[in-house]
Amino acid sequence: MSTAVNLADVARIAGVSPATASRALSDHPHVAPATRARVWQVATDLEYVVSPEASRLAGGSTGRVAVVVPHLSRWFFGSVLEGLESVLRESDLDVLLYRVGDAAERHAFFDKLPARRKVDAVVVVGFSVGDDERRRLERIGVDIVAAGGQIASYPSVRIDDHAAGRQAVDHLIHLGHRRIAMIAANDPGEDAGHPAGRSSAYYAALADAGIGVDDRLVTTVDWGVEQGAEAMSALLGATSPPTAVFAHSDEVALGAVRTVRRAGLRVPEDVSVIGIDDHPLAALTDLSTVGQPVREQGEIAGRMVVAGLRGEEFERAVLVGTRLVIRGSTAPPRRVRRGGRRVDA
């Protein structure tokens, strides 16, 4: 036997998670027979010896799944949670809820969880997980699933942020806008910054349309309505303000709309505004947006957890589609009417 072979090697070569490999090797009842056979075959081939500790941990199914979210009062996270809870409940798995609002809370969560072996799997909703934290979870054989984001190579369900950003910015370009601002939004609890794909989409769309980037039209704020409102104030104060604004989220976009109106300007006649999400607010306030299915991402993450715990095969990287929802907050710029005739204001 080679002492260099560990559970992670067996799992990788068998094409399953360390958690599933661990369960398969401890003859856990919920592992599919084919999976169990494959894992055992790989373990035998590699002359892997099950450590008593790994076996004990894998055997102790808790029937609980930790769901870790940065926010609870925000629609996106509540909706993902609602989808997750419903699927896990159907499979008789209980949801242990952890809100980790900032880095300190997140570290505390990852420090405490393994020591007590409270859960069989962890679903991380909408934030990234550091390498140290991942290693800690892997060591104790806990499945990880990412919902509304992506974490290394773990199973994940999310939207394609770049594609969503293109839908929004291309819509503004097609309407005839050339001075297009972007309000990027950081989640304050998130190390990784704002969704990079949404920003890269902005630059790519402008480049494809032959529109030069004006740095004064790009701003990054913390996520929120008020922050969107302030960012818009700064943009309106520029010598040559934008005729259209792409905001990274609907709530930021709605702050921008409020500022435009308070400045005595009209949406969309003077400034078009588009967000991302299709938050319930968007329909209420007639905001154009790029819609994403949110509850569904929770449901898919839930099904990934269930499949993973059973050792069943499943698609490990699901991208859910987004769609352009054109409402009343976007229109051609005032000085370019249909047909291309310029009508100076």
Added chain:
Amino acid sequence: MSTAVNLADVARIAGVSPATASRALSDHPHVAPATRARVWQVATDLEYVVSPEASRLAGGSTGRVAVVVPHLSRWFFGSVLEGLESVLRESDLDVLLYRVGDAAERHAFFDKLPARRKVDAVVVVGFSVGDDERRRLERIGVDIVAAGGQIASYPSVRIDDHAAGRQAVDHLIHLGHRRIAMIAANDPGEDAGHPAGRSSAYYAALADAGIGVDDRLVTTVDWGVEQGAEAMSALLGATSPPTAVFAHSDEVALGAVRTVRRAGLRVPEDVSVIGIDDHPLAALTDLSTVGQPVREQGEIAGRMVVAGLRGEEFERAVLVGTRLVIRGSTAPPRRVRRGGRRVDA
């Protein structure tokens, strides 16, 4: 010994919950010494004999609290949950989350929970619990706390719905309105119907102002923006439409505002609208409302749970204050300007 004496008798006479009484009698470590002494004294006086089953159950502290909510994607419930989670986490209690969207899910929850003794306490957020369900929880010695509502005589934290309703309707009356409509909102998952206090406040305020009730101005809908919008359509179609509308919640009020505007009328010039909650939407959309502290209700419920599990004294019926927030959606009716002069439109 009297066979008629049970744990509930001991608890009632000792002035503690059955759960606390049970823990006190099983020498649970987290019961305050004074409480334990009092419970033992009562039990001795009554010649109460601890049943082995009750003792076993109380001894098995799980370190978990079930939080049962009807909705997760709605701001109110997410905010209560956020407050609850933070307080319980501080005391090292885990939150097991159960969403029970309708009566069937609620029954399933109460059927399954006791059999497995998964939690030490149950916090019910924003809905009522039937007598059968309460008895089931009591029997196994689980503390119950109600947040955002009231359940029998269990510890609860909530607003005074009648007082909140008065703040809203009195505001409209003070502005000079006399044709004031009410859109009451039922939670579809709730047996008990809409908050009765908010409706009684409407009738009481009108009576105090000497305004007769016009049944055509009172309507009840399921909770939601769309339902508020539809209710407003019906009210505007009346032969003598209202000059002001009191909605039971901000989201219903915002639906009403949308209908008023789509009908080509102005808010507040033609119709004033006020809600209850101070939802983040209200500030964004300039909606007058009666604000309630929401996250704080979750925190208070969390502290009640912690105190109850420790056998400490705590205030068992907390009413948190509400406040009138006057924004741009309410104004004097067009035909009655300040000073009482009538100016016909």
